[in-house]
Amino acid sequence: MRVYMAPCGIGLGHITRVHPISNELKARGNLSVFSTYLDGLQYARHHALPTFAAAPINFRVRNDGTIDFKMTAATSGFSLGIRIFLRQIIFEIRFMRLFKPDVVLSDSRASSLVASWLLRIPSILMLNQFRVEIMRRPTERHLSLFDRIFFIIANLGWLFVRTVIQMVWGRSRTILIPDLPAPYTISVGNLAIPKRYNGKVKLIGPIVEAETLHSIANAALRKKLGLSSGKPVIYAAVSGPRIERDVLTQLLVKALATLTKKYEIIISRGNPNGSLSPQSSNGMKIFDWIQNQDEYISASDLILSRAGHGTIMKSLVHGKPMVLVPIPDHTEQYGNARRAEALHVARIIDQNKLNGDILDTVLDAVLTNPEYAKNAKVVQDTVASMHAIETACDLVEYTARAA
Numbered sequence: 001m002r003v004y005m006a007p008c009g010i011g012l013g014h015i016t017r018v019h020p021i022s023n024e025l026k027a028r029g030n031l032s033v034f035s036t037y038l039d040g041l042q043y044a045r046h047h048a049l050p051t052f053a054a055a056p057i058n059f060r061v062r063n064d065g066t067i068d069f070k071m072t073a074a075t076s077g078f079s080l081g082i083r084i085f086l087r088q089i090i091f092e093i094r095f096m097r098l099f100k101p102d103v104v105l106s107d108s109r110a111s112s113l114v115a116s117w118l119l120r121i122p123s124i125l126m127l128n129q130f131r132v133e134i135m136r137r138p139t140e141r142h143l144s145l146f147d148r149i150f151f152i153i154a155n156l157g158w159l160f161v162r163t164v165i166q167m168v169w170g171r172s173r174t175i176l177i178p179d180l181p182a183p184y185t186i187s188v189g190n191l192a193i194p195k196r197y198n199g200k201v202k203l204i205g206p207i208v209e210a211e212t213l214h215s216i217a218n219a220a221l222r223k224k225l226g227l228s229s230g231k232p233v234i235y236a237a238v239s240g241p242r243i244e245r246d247v248l249t250q251l252l253v254k255a256l257a258t259l260t261k262k263y264e265i266i267i268s269r270g271n272p273n274g275s276l277s278p279q280s281s282n283g284m285k286i287f288d289w290i291q292n293q294d295e296y297i298s299a300s301d302l303i304l305s306r307a308g309h310g311t312i313m314k315s316l317v318h319g320k321p322m323v324l325v326p327i328p329d330h331t332e333q334y335g336n337a338r339r340a341e342a343l344h345v346a347r348i349i350d351q352n353k354l355n356g357d358i359l360d361t362v363l364d365a366v367l368t369n370p371e372y373a374k375n376a377k378v379v380q381d382t383v384a385s386m387h388a389i390e391t392a393c394d395l396v397e398y399t400a401r402a403a
């Protein structure tokens with residue numbers, strides 16, 4: 001069986017949850033190829049995955065990591081956005097004709113679904129954000145009259161775009177949700193799925209490789225990784241598109257440098273093409289990229305990160321409480337972060353308020369309150385009974401056979 005994997009290439013969260021599914025399909029004797037772009041393409045090439053370089057699409061950000069809505073609209077406005085999307089579809093049709101897949105697995109990519117529909121290839125969609133939203137207005141800054149008018153018009157226009165996207169999502173045979181069952185669903189605010197699609201929706205749980213659920217004893221794991229046994233271990237997992245990663249890394253390095261006497265600190269810059277060897281800076285270990293991230297998460301007492309869905313899922317799989325720093329004005333990340341905070345497994349720090357004193361206060365509040373670790377452990381126990389990778393592969397194979 002031939003499977004066409006099409007993960008969104010913005011950040012690494014999409015391709016890192018499709019990759020384990022590809023590995024399992026390969027172990028079952030199937031052949032997979034990837035189609036992605038930007039960060040996803042870098043990751044795929046770093047891991048030597050057979051990959052087509054898809055046409056990129058992205059949102060614009062300022063130098064401080066905040067989303068630049070006006071520049072995004074100027075470079076990907078309605079008419080230009082349609083041309084970019086059509087270009088993506090043309091690329092996808094070309095790649096699918098070359099590979100001749102039996103089934104397409106799209107992770108949050110509408111262009112791949114449209115191409116598969118036009119070529120009459122069955123498709124499966126995986127996502128954690130069915131209802132894609134934009135920020136109604138930017139936070140933490142004064143808006144001019146022109147800006148206010150712009151955001152009113154942008155939000156009205158987005159209602160139409162969002163409706164079209166949801167119609168495309170609905171064309172897939174099956175919709176996989178890699179999240180936790182109620183009442184622990186993290187992306188619940190983004191999953192307003194119309195009832196007419198209920199028969200297609202499968203909540204499969206976090207994408208977790210089997211060995212991840214059987215962690216080494218904490219003390220032995222810390223010894224293996226060369227970590228302290230006397231101080232709380234903080235793992236700062238930086239993720240997201242490049243500019244947002246760079247901004248958060250700089251802020252964390254500066255803020256955490258004052259806390260090394262209190263905590264053992266490991267930082268991953270989230271650069272898959274970077275060095276695997278750590279640098280030492282002010283008592284911290286700083287990696288460009290960590291291959292065995294699950295081991296570091298499992299060995300840590302707390303995870304400090306963006307509020308991407310994948311990082312939150314990994315932290316909860318290991319039963320770890322979190323401190324989350326969402327990308328400013330990123331609706332999905334703020335939705336994830338608020339949900340994790342409501343479940344009392346995380347606290348939120350706004351990026352513009354991130355400094356050593358505030359970080360120390362919030363870290364201490366989470367680590368000294370046993371409720372955060374206790375609640376995270378309850379969620380971890382829920383995950384243990386779920387087998388998302390096997391379920392996803394079974395559905396991929398069934399869809400191909402049925403077609």
